């Protein structure tokens with residue numbers, strides 16, 4: 344499994360805003376949107392392109408467009424805060440949705456929503472979720488994608504825990520992970536340390 348840490352100063356500054364417990368939800372959402380732009384920019388560096396002829400006002404030249412736009416899959420709720428930014432950079436993309444909520448006691452993901460194309464053979468997929476903690480939620484989500492034939496999955500997250508990365512690595516999934524930070528560890532409640540708390544609650548309020 345390939346893991347890319349985007350440790351750009353602008354990314355680190357947005358992440359710091361998100362980590363700070365004093366940050367208001369509206370500011371947290373803006374920082375996540377801007378961080379997502381940077382992560383998606385890196386994720387698309389090697390995306391398939393095709394060349395085609397165009398005319399500028401001055402001359403003929405060769406242009407570039409995406410050859411095989413990805414399916415974007417935000418993981419609800421917290422991944423919703425990344426959806427608009429990713430779609431903005433990739434207007435040619437389509438979007439599917441997966442809803443998962445982690446049980447507070449067992450830390451296992453409970454699936455409550457799934458809206459995905461039947462066949463993902465040959466289609467790149469970008470999964471959007473700010474948090475990779477135990478890795479259970481993303482392992483479940485990637486499982487839904489590989490069952491449909493996906494073999495090229497990029498997981499884009501703001502923060503990852505070493506434990507979750509290890510779990511995904513051991514599951515031998517066809518994925519690469521792009522994140523702004525690999526934090527220290529998980530605590531006894533399976534929260535990332537130092538982390539940023541509950542990414543869903545920080546954006547939308549506690550439910």
Ligand SMILES: O=P(O)(O)OC[C@H]1O[C@H](OP(=O)(O)OP(=O)(O)O)[C@H](O)[C@@H]1O
Pocket residue numbers: 418419420421422443444445446450452472473474475476477478479480481507533541542543544
């Ligand atoms: O790696 P894991 O241990 O599975 O934890 C990560 C998951 O936890 C958070 O979602 P949560 O379950 O809190 O749902 P929410 O987005 O509705 O808050 C987060 O957005 C991930 O989906």
Ligand SMILES: O=c1cc[nH]c(=O)[nH]1
Pocket residue numbers: 421474476533534535536538539540541542543
């Ligand atoms: O630290 C964590 C772990 C799981 N989910 C979150 O939102 N935050």
Ligand SMILES: [Mg+2]
Pocket residue numbers: 421541542543544
């Ligand atoms: Mg949550």
